[in-house]
Amino acid sequence: MKWTEVEEIAIQLSEAHPDVDPLKLNFVDLAKWVMALPEFDDDPRHCGERVLEAIQQAWIDEAS
Template identity: 75%
Template structure:
């Protein structure tokens, strides 16, 4: 899984952290959690604020 797979990342985060409110997750934690996902395999340098915002929004949409 790569940084560009925002929707899949959001689904996996929602499954892994069902009790977590994605609106309260800071970007440092979010980045670390994404990189810790078992299927994730991408360079941390390819991640930026826009990518993290997109992942966070997709996660919010997923649990809404």
């Protein structure tokens, strides 16, 4: 899984952390959690604030 797979990342994060409010998660921790996903395999340098914002929004949408 790569940084560009925002929807899949959001699904896996919501399953791995069902009790977490994604709005209260800072981007440093969000990036760490994404990189810790078992299927994630991408360069950490390819991540930026826009990518993390997209992941956070997709996670919010997934939780709704």
